[in-house]
Amino acid sequence: MTYQVKKSDAEWREELSADEFKVLRQAGTEAPFTGEYTDTKTVGVYRCRACKTELFRSETKFDSHCGWPSFYAPLAEDRVEYIEDRSFGSVRTEVRCANCGSHLGHVFEGEGYGTPTDQRYCINSISLTLEPEDGPEDA
Incomplete structure (x- = not known):
C-alpha cells in the first residue's frame, strides 16, 4: 500500500521514542496492562501517535x-489497513494506520463480546494519543 505520510526509519527515529518506534514501525507489542489507555474512560478521539x-x-x-x-x-x-499476520504460529489480522503504515495492534472476531460488530480491535496504547472531547491534551 502507498501511504500519504512517507518517512525513512531515520526520520521516524527522530520523532518517536525507542519504545514508540519498536511498536509503531517494527510491529512490536507493549506489555499487557501497562499502557496509558488500557482502562481510561475519557471521552474523545484516539489518533495515530505517529501521524x-x-x-x-x-x-x-x-x-x-x-x-x-x-x-x-x-x-x-x-x-485502517488490514494485513494477514502469520507470526507466532497462528493467523491473525494486523491493524495498521492507513495514513502512515504504523502498526497499531490486531483485530479479532467471534470472541463473544457484547459489541455491535463482534470484533475486538486490540490496540497498543503506545500507538495512540487521546484528544479529549474538550480539547487537545496539551491545551
Whole structure:
C-alpha cells in the first residue's frame, strides 16, 4: 500500500521514542496492562501517535480485560489497513494506520463480546494519543 505520510526509519527515529518506534514501525507489542489507555474512560478521539490521523472514538472503546485498549470499530474503514499476520504460529489480522503504515495492534472476531460488530480491535496504547472531547491534551 502507498501511504500519504512517507518517512525513512531515520526520520521516524527522530520523532518517536525507542519504545514508540519498536511498536509503531517494527510491529512490536507493549506489555499487557501497562499502557496509558488500557482502562481510561475519557471521552474523545484516539489518533495515530505517529501521524495524528483520527482512528477510533471513545464511544467504541469497551472493557475487554485483555490488557490493551479495545475498540469494536475504527472511526471509518479507510482509516485502517488490514494485513494477514502469520507470526507466532497462528493467523491473525494486523491493524495498521492507513495514513502512515504504523502498526497499531490486531483485530479479532467471534470472541463473544457484547459489541455491535463482534470484533475486538486490540490496540497498543503506545500507538495512540487521546484528544479529549474538550480539547487537545496539551491545551
